[in-house]
Amino acid sequence: MIDRVHLREIDWILIGLLLLNAVLGVVLIDSSSHYLAGSFFFRQLLWLLVSVILLFLTLTVDYKVLLGFSPYVYGFFIALLTGLLVFGKTISGAKSWVVHLSVFGGQPSELAKIALILLLARIFSEYRRRSLSFGFGMLSAGATVLPFVVIGLQPDLGTAVSLLPILFGALILCGLTRKTVVLLLAGTLVLGFTGWNFVLKDYQKKRLVTLVNPSQDPRGAGYHVLQSKIAIGSGGLSGKGFKKGTQTQLKFLPARHTDFIVSVLGEEFGFLGIFAVFLSYFFFLARLFTSVFQSRDRAGMYIIFMVACLLAFQFLVNVMMIVGLFPVTGIPIPLLSYGGSSLLTTFLAVGLALNVKMRSCVNV
Amino acid sequence: MVSPIYEDMTPNLKRARLVFIVVAILFGVVLFFYWKIQILNYGKFWTASESNRTREIVIPAPRAILTDRGGSVILANNVVAFKVSLIRENTRNLEESLARISPLLGLDVAVLRQRIDKYMTLPLFRPIVVKDNLSLTEVSQIEGRRMDFPELVIETEPKRAYPFLSFAAHALGYLQELTPEDLRTAFKDRKIGDMAGKTGIEGAYESRLAGVDGKLVEVVDSLGRKRDELERVEPRQRAKLALTLDFDLQAMAEELLAGKEGAIVALDARTGGVLALASFPTYDPNKFITRFTPEEWIELARNPDTPLVNRALQGQYSPGSIFKPAMAIGALDLGLITEQTTFFCAGAALFYGRPFHCWFEPGHGSLNLPEAIRQSCNVYFYNLGMRMKIDDIARYADELGLGKKTGVDIAGEKTGLVPSTEWKRKTQGEPWYPGETISVAIGQGPLQVTPLQIAAMTAQIANRGTRFQPHLVLEDDAKAGVSATRTSIPSAIFEKVIEGMWRSANMEGTGRGAKVEKFDVCAKTGSTQTIGRETSERLGIKKKTHSWFTGFAPRNNPEIVVTILIEFGGGGGAAAAPIAGRLFKLYKDKHDRPSPSSGN
Numbered sequence: 005m006i007d008r009v010h011l012r013e014i015d016w017i018l019i020g021l022l023l024l025n026a027v028l029g030v031v032l033i034d035s036s037s038h039y040l041a042g043s044f045f046f047r048q049l050l051w052l053l054v055s056v057i058l059l060f061l062t063l064t065v066d067y068k069v070l071l072g073f074s075p076y077v078y079g080f081f082i083a084l085l086t087g088l089l090v091f092g093k094t095i096s097g098a099k100s101w102v103v104h105l106s107v108f109g110g111q112p113s114e115l116a117k118i119a120l121i122l123l124l125a126r127i128f129s130e131y132r133r134r135s136l137s138f139g140f141g142m143l144s145a146g147a148t149v150l151p152f153v154v155i156g157l158q159p160d161l162g163t164a165v166s167l168l169p170i171l172f173g174a175l176i177l178c179g180l181t182r183k184t185v186v187l188l189l190a191g192t193l194v195l196g197f198t199g200w201n202f203v204l205k206d207y208q209k210k211r212l213v214t215l216v217n218p219s220q221d222p223r224g225a226g227y228h229v230l231q232s233k234i235a236i237g238s239g240g241l242s243g244k245g246f247k248k249g250t251q252t253q254l255k256f257l258p259a260r261h262t263d264f265i266v267s268v269l270g271e272e273f274g275f276l277g278i279f280a281v282f283l284s285y286f287f288f289l290a291r292l293f294t295s296v297f298q299s300r301d302r303a304g305m306y307i308i309f310m311v312a313c314l315l316a317f318q319f320l321v322n323v324m325m326i327v328g329l330f331p332v333t334g335i336p337i338p339l340l341s342y343g344g345s346s347l348l349t350t351f352l353a354v355g356l357a358l359n360v361k362m363r364s365c366v367n368v
Numbered sequence: 369m370v371s372p373i374y375e376d377m378t379p380n381l382k383r384a385r386l387v388f389i390v391v392a393i394l395f396g397v398v399l400f401f402y403w404k405i406q407i408l409n410y411g412k413f414w415t416a417s418e419s420n421r422t423r424e425i426v427i428p429a430p431r432a433i434l435t436d437r438g439g440s441v442i443l444a445n446n447v448v449a450f451k452v453s454l455i456r457e458n459t460r461n462l463e464e465s466l467a468r469i470s471p472l473l474g475l476d477v478a479v480l481r482q483r484i485d486k487y488m489t490l491p492l493f494r495p496i497v498v499k500d501n502l503s504l505t506e507v508s509q510i511e512g513r514r515m516d517f518p519e520l521v522i523e524t525e526p527k528r529a530y531p532f533l534s535f536a537a538h539a540l541g542y543l544q545e546l547t548p549e550d551l552r553t554a555f556k557d558r559k560i561g562d563m564a565g566k567t568g569i570e571g572a573y574e575s576r577l578a579g580v581d582g583k584l585v586e587v588v589d590s591l592g593r594k595r596d597e598l599e600r601v602e603p604r605q606r607a608k609l610a611l612t613l614d615f616d617l618q619a620m621a622e623e624l625l626a627g628k629e630g631a632i633v634a635l636d637a638r639t640g641g642v643l644a645l646a647s648f649p650t651y652d653p654n655k656f657i658t659r660f661t662p663e664e665w666i667e668l669a670r671n672p673d674t675p676l677v678n679r680a681l682q683g684q685y686s687p688g689s690i691f692k693p694a695m696a697i698g699a700l701d702l703g704l705i706t707e708q709t710t711f712f713c714a715g716a717a718l719f720y721g722r723p724f725h726c727w728f729e730p731g732h733g734s735l736n737l738p739e740a741i742r743q744s745c746n747v748y749f750y751n752l753g754m755r756m757k758i759d760d761i762a763r764y765a766d767e768l769g770l771g772k773k774t775g776v777d778i779a780g781e782k783t784g785l786v787p788s789t790e791w792k793r794k795t796q797g798e799p800w801y802p803g804e805t806i807s808v809a810i811g812q813g814p815l816q817v818t819p820l821q822i823a824a825m826t827a828q829i830a831n832r833g834t835r836f837q838p839h840l841v842l843e844d845d846a847k848a849g850v851s852a853t854r855t856s857i858p859s860a861i862f863e864k865v866i867e868g869m870w871r872s873a874n875m876e877g878t879g880r881g882a883k884v885e886k887f888d889v890c891a892k893t894g895s896t897q898t899i900g901r902e903t904s905e906r907l908g909i910k911k912k913t914h915s916w917f918t919g920f921a922p923r924n925n926p927e928i929v930v931t932i933l934i935e936f937g938g939g940g941g942a943a944a945a946p947i948a949g950r951l952f953k954l955y956k957d958k959h960d961r962p963s964p965s966s967g968n
Contacts, residue, residue, distance in 0.1 A: 237413025293388040
């Protein structure tokens, strides 16, 4: 299946940037959780190893083959997530396979992103009109809304929301008329505004936020973001030093090794650390975005672009969230935050991009 | 399917580039925001993180120990007391928390809320004391349920304790929590919740007695658990303060006064140091050393017998015959009489057309000054009153320290009252009538004195005119010579009055009850009517007189002055003089022990 020519074409720079950021994440996880039981550091290392192996395994399969399977993969994940939702509710507390799954630490909802990327890529690869038609828009939106609802009901708002940049990435790339853009923007604004202000009650909003956020907010709303801002701001130019951040080490910072990992970075390594990581992340994303141009077909172009949009969205939302520029929604930062499924999903997504790139050479 | 190589994806790629540019711009914007909070607002957030992680705890300093003049008997020290405080930061809901705590501490929710409200201005992490002086049982009950009450914390503090309970309570004084008003004015450097001396030595020497609080800066985690200690400054207790009080004299004075109402003051005649200062009824200051307005204190404050009043300094009484030595000194100094001048006492005499009585109805007959003092003859002094102007009497009273504060080093002293023409004109808008002078001559009329003033006056007579400042701190004994003042009245005049006072005690005079063998006590007694004789007769009430005694010993090189006032005690000679005798005897016995150097 795999050709030596393809091996030569692997984008080692992209893999290097991917690993660089993942290793940075492991270091930060060590600092933010070394005093906790559960050895998050080693578990993340193990997941990293598994992710690297799985990435290279997927490279052996041509992405066009994967696209062929995409409806089945998508269907499998929808069924799995629905099952999780139903059984998780009806036999809560019982020793079901769902519980075993969560003990293992896997989150199928994360991997559902890959399934959606593949399905949308397949749908859009056949679409060649200059801009999006209504029916086609509804088809792709429907394909996204289904997992969005199932995941959102878990409830895991953060992961559900992360599906949106995949859809919007595809739509933008496909081409939107000005009318559609205005309609979409207006619709989103109206829905969001009425939903937040009129439909959801205060305690629901709070519950939503706290459910998404594992650590409960004991001292009033805004505490998490405040502690995060204190952590980042008190880091100053060069930070307080590795494992010396008081906000991190004395647990003032919530969800330190997951959603607020960049706050740890800001506190212990200062603005210089933030700048360095932003830079390395930017190079990583830039490498992905420029790879879009090297795809030899539409499907490949869509895959790489959707992956880039997903990762850029998660990164930007997270770094804005932790300084209060965006509501706390529980979106982890890919590669840096602790979480096996998230790490694996990111690796597989980047793997797809690599897959497309290495097979872009026409003279096979 | 068209070969991919010819497929035109340019429009799509243009859009991809646009999205990438937007992402790049967003990176820049977000980075700018990080720069803002990390570089521009660094100070603000750094301070916030420091106050997050550190907690400053005040370690209260114990107050200085108070001892008697010997230095070995501790009159006030400190014991460890437990207090329970609430940390508002550790509560989810203050009201719920108060409701849960209420049965544990046995306090009403309303009372708890009131206590919390009082300290509302403190930062959230500062513990607010909700109950102090906990018993060990209470401590174990609270500690045993530590997990249920994360907002409660038990701390220890040094608490003032008076081991001899009410012993010298009025001289030592008591503590109370500083009020917000205090904190704004005199106690700007102190903290809300601090206790401070209010009266007596505790009040007057507050800055000398209060130690310097220490502090402990701890590193705490987000749950408030201590992780490390950054800084520790030990509290500093100041050196112990020795008082002039003589434990044995004070103890006997209190024993003799128990059950009565009145005051006893004993002074060291050579320095003005207060050897004993007793006021009855009294109180136990241990009972209300608490932050919260204690019921005991309210009860005492409302008590009609006014146990909180220090009668030695604050009780103002008519001096009666105790004033006669002052009259004698004035008349002698003015040259109106000599010690041999005699007047005839027939038991009563007419002055300005009105009869004035002697206490001895049959009359003393003809007597000179020493005899008049010995027998405390009223008629003799009426005669002096007729010859002296009221303003002259006022001048001599002033020379002897009456009508003004003695300047003793504890607060609350009253001035008493010495009438003069100016005083009458100012207060009543009337001229002074000479007839009024006759009453003043035997210490009646508007005259008012405190027992301490009389003690100081007696010491001045004993020292033949030299006046020492009464004081309660032993260190001031050394300065007594420097601060002593001398009146212009020649000492020979004092000698003549002393002769009369000596006779009073030693030659079967009114002060004979105070006589002590080989101690040459010189004395003067007094019995003052609390209501006028006419009123008493009209109403048919026979109220006992206040009993006065003042005296010193020995006659030459006097060492001790004793002044006694017993409210409604009856005749001064009968009620007060024997008490003085016991005190003189005790003093003599204590100081007469053969000294090793004399070889006895």
